[in-house]
Amino acid sequence: MFALTLGLVSSATLxxxxxxxxxxxxxxxxxxxxxxxxxxxxxxxxxxxxxxSQWGCIESWPLVEEDAxxxxxxxxxxxxxxxxxxxxxxxxxxxxxxxxxTAFDPALWAEEAKRAGMQYVVFTTKHHDGFSMFDTRQTDxxxxxxxxxxxxxxxxxxxxxxFEAFRKQGFxxxxxxxKSDWHCPYYWWxxxxxxxxxxxxxxxxxxxxxxxxxxxxRGQVEELMTDxxxxxxxxxxxGQVRPPDQDIxxxxxxxxxxxxxxxxIIVDRTVGxxxxxxxxxxxxxxxxxxxxxxxxxxxxxxxxxxxxxxDHYKSTHELIHLLVGIVAKGGNLLLNIGPGPDGRLPDVAxxxxxxxxxxxxxxxxxxxxxxxIAPYRSGDxxxxxxxxxxxxxxxxxxxxxxxxxRLVLTGFTPPPGARVRLLGTTRDLAYEVAAEGVxxxxxxxxxxxxxxxxxxxxxxxx
Numbered sequence: 215m216f217a218l219t220l221g222l223v224s225s226a227t228l229x230x231x232x233x234x235x236x237x238x239x240x241x242x243x244x245x246x247x248x249x250x251x252x253x254x255x256x257x258x259x260x261x262x263x264x265x266x267s268q269w270g271c272i273e274s275w276p277l278v279e280e281d282a283x284x285x286x287x288x289x290x291x292x293x294x295x296x297x298x299x300x301x302x303x304x305x306x307x308x309x310x311x312x313x314x315x316t317a318f319d320p321a322l323w324a325e326e327a328k329r330a331g332m333q334y335v336v337f338t339t340k341h342h343d344g345f346s347m348f349d350t351r352q353t354d355x356x357x358x359x360x361x362x363x364x365x366x367x368x369x370x371x372x373x374x375x376x377f378e379a380f381r382k383q384g385f386x387x388x389x390x391x392x393k394s395d396w397h398c399p400y401y402w403w404x405x406x407x408x409x410x411x412x413x414x415x416x417x418x419x420x421x422x423x424x425x426x427x428x429x430x431x432r433g434q435v436e437e438l439m440t441d442x443x444x445x446x447x448x449x450x451x452x453g454q455v456r457p458p459d460q461d462i463x464x465x466x467x468x469x470x471x472x473x474x475x476x477x478x479i480i481v482d483r484t485v486g487x488x489x490x491x492x493x494x495x496x497x498x499x500x501x502x503x504x505x506x507x508x509x510x511x512x513x514x515x516x517x518x519x520x521x522x523x524x525d526h527y528k529s530t531h532e533l534i535h536l537l538v539g540i541v542a543k544g545g546n547l548l549l550n551i552g553p554g555p556d557g558r559l560p561d562v563a564x565x566x567x568x569x570x571x572x573x574x575x576x577x578x579x580x581x582x583x584x585x586x587i588a589p590y591r592s593g594d595x596x597x598x599x600x601x602x603x604x605x606x607x608x609x610x611x612x613x614x615x616x617x618x619x620r621l622v623l624t625g626f627t628p629p630p631g632a633r634v635r636l637l638g639t640t641r642d643l644a645y646e647v648a649a650e651g652v653x654x655x656x657x658x659x660x661x662x663x664x665x666x667x668x669x670x671x672x673x674x675x676x
Contacts (some may be wrong), residue, residue, distance in 0.1 A: 248479050249491065249508045252447075254583045255386055256541050257574075258334040259327045260512055260550035261376070262519040265309035265345050267555040273520045274343035277303055277396055279409040307397060310345060310355060314363040318372070318557025320379035326559065327380070330567040331574030333582065334386030336449050336548060337376050339438060341390075342411070344397030348373035348442070352433045355397050377442050388447035389438050393431060393455035393462055400427035417459055428463055435467060439474040446479060449494075453484030464489045494548075499536070503543040503590045510546040515563055521552035527562050530569040531612045534668045537570075537581065538607050542596035544586040576638040576666040580605035580673070592625035593651075603675040604628075605637075610669070617656060617664040621672070624651040632674045638665025643672070 266273050269291040275284035276292060279299055285292045295301045327335065340346045346356035349371045354361065358370045369375050377387050394411060395401045400423055401413050408414040417424040439445060448471055455462050464482060468489050472478050482489040492508035499511050513536065516525035528536070533549070540547045551563045559567075574581065584598035584605065591597070598605045606623055610616070628634070633642045634654060645654040654672060664670060 244477070245479070245491065248446075248477055252334075252386070252479060252492065253508060253546065253585070255333040256546050256581050256584065257330075257332050257537060258336060258386070258388070258510075258546060258548045259323075259330075259332045260390075260519075260548045261323070261335065261337045261553065262341070262550060263338060263372075263553045264341050264343065264347060264520070265313045266306075266341070266343065267521040267552065268309050268312060269306075270522045271520070272518060274341045274396065277306060277343060278411045279407075281411065306343070307355070310359070310362050312363070313357065313555070315553075315555060315557030316364075316367070318375075318553075320372075320376045321382075323376070323553075323559060324379040324383040324385065326564055326567045327385070328383045329571040331571060331578050331581065332385070332549075334388060334446070335376070335380045336388030336390050336447060337373065338390045339373050340392055340395070340434070342392045342394050342396055342452060344392075344395040346434070348438065350434050350437055352430055352437070353398065373438070374442055377445075381443060386446040387444065388449050389442075389445050390449045390451060391435060391438065392452045393450055394452035395427075395430070398427060398430055400424070400430055412454055413460065417461075424460075428461075431462060432467055432470065435471055436474070439471045439478075444477075445475050446477065447481060448475075448478055449481045449483070451483060453482075456482075456485050495545075499540055500543060500545070503586055505544045505586055509544070510548050511540050512548040512550060514550045514552075515566060516552070519550055519552060521554045521560070523554075525552075525560075527560075527566060529612065530566055530573075531668045533566060533570055534573050535609050538596050538609060538669055539591065541581055541584060542586055542590050542598055542607070573666050573668060577607070577669070577671045579603075580607055580637065580671045589625035593622070595623050595626070597626065603673050606672040606674065608670045608672065617661045617670050619656045619658060619661045621654040621656060622651045623654065623672075626652055628652060628674050629676060632676055634672050634674050636660060636665070637671040637673055 262273060264273070271289060271291055272284045275281050276289070278284065292302060295305060339348050344353070344355055346353065348356065349358040350356050356362070357372055358365050364370050381387060396408070402408040403415050403423065406414045415423065435448070454460060468480055471480065479491050480489050481492060481494060483494045492510060495509065495511045497513055515533065516522065516527045518525055537547045551559055553559050579600070580598055584600045587597050587599040587604060589597060594609050596607045596609060606626065608621055634645055635642050636656065639660055643654050643656060645652055
């Protein structure tokens with residue numbers, strides 16, 4: 215039943231006469247409150263980091279034989295091993311023995327993210343390869359194991375360090391966790407060929423083996439929910455792990471997780487149902503506003519989720535427009551960066567964060583805590599609202615991001631008696647309602663020396 219599987223409220227704490235429906239309603243209200251909190255954040259940092267950063271490959275994916283797209287021509291780590299999958303896998307899993315990110319400093323990560331206006335973080339505690347970036351007791355394939363050189367550092371538990379650093383900066387904390395695990399012998403059983411991203415045995419014919427994997431996952435998730443302070447989001451990847459063939463018992467897993475973290479938002483992504491509390495379009499933005507569902511676009515700053523030495527990064531202009539466009543459609547932007555094998559954020563990524571931060575320093579009120587409002591996007595303007603204010607963000611094309619003296623808003627009618635001001639300035643602007651739209655006049659001095667670049671926000675309020 216919904217109240218029991220959701221695990222937000224324990225019926226044992228309620229009077230015997232309380233209906234189960236009341237428990238369900240209380241749980242739903244609590245989750246709704248958490249999702250409102252989540253939508254207020256609007257801008258988050260996604261971090262993909264693991265042993266794969268040493269090779270600059272596409273995270274864990276080259277391990278899957280049928281996923282040839284993850285081993286493109288020219289991929290050095292694949293070519294150097296003669297395109298031999300057995301050798302590739304052996305050497306990949308051996309990356310544990312060389313992973314030593316001595317320049318890792320999560321406090322610097324958190325400072326840069328906060329300066330950029332981000333308000334939550336989602337960190338890869340374990341990707342599909344099974345390498346745990348935390349001190350799990352379920353496997354030795356972890357960063358704190360003696361065979362990993364970083365285990366000798368003063369604070370080898372990376373997840374603990376990341377969560378603490380970002381929590382100190384006031385961030386919401388999200389734990390990415392892959393439900394699949396290609397290193398675990400109860401998922402990819404040693405011996406039979408493992409050619410797909412799925413178990414290499416029939417889980418129905420061998421229920422005991424699958425049951426051991428279910429308990430393995432439960433053990434790791436419980437560690438994350440009990441040993442790492444308050445966690446706001448459990449971001450579960452590996453959508454193929456679902457009934458009927460890969461039943462991970464999400465009802466039990468969710469109830470356990472919320473027994474330790476009562477305010478937890480769960481994202482069983484791509485699976486649907488009651489444990490996908492919000493949806494996560496990947497590397498895309500919905501064409502139309504989504505105002506009847508909570509959502510978050512997860513998008514890379516470069517072209518790849520994990521570190522790639524020669525990656526191409528989106529421009530500051532493109533990233534700001536991406537953020538504005540997503541928020542205007544009702545979503546959050548979870549922007550991904552892949553740290554290098556030494557633990558540093560790439561210089562170009564830091565440059566982008568600081569440039570975004572300069573823009574957010576002027577315009578954050580049009581992003582944080584806002585909700586979409588029609589017409590959402592019309593012409594060169596995107597719209598959001600908060601309290602008694604409506605924000606119209608002017609989005610000039612890249613390469614022509616100067617502020618025009620004459621701005622025309624179409625599809626928008628200001629409230630009677632509304633005043634309009636450009637964020638970052640102190641004086642109201644003149645405007646008139648004409649046949650072509652609402653025409654706002656920007657003073658010559660402001661247009662010549664605007665308070666920011668790339669996008670400009672008009673605040674309408676009474």
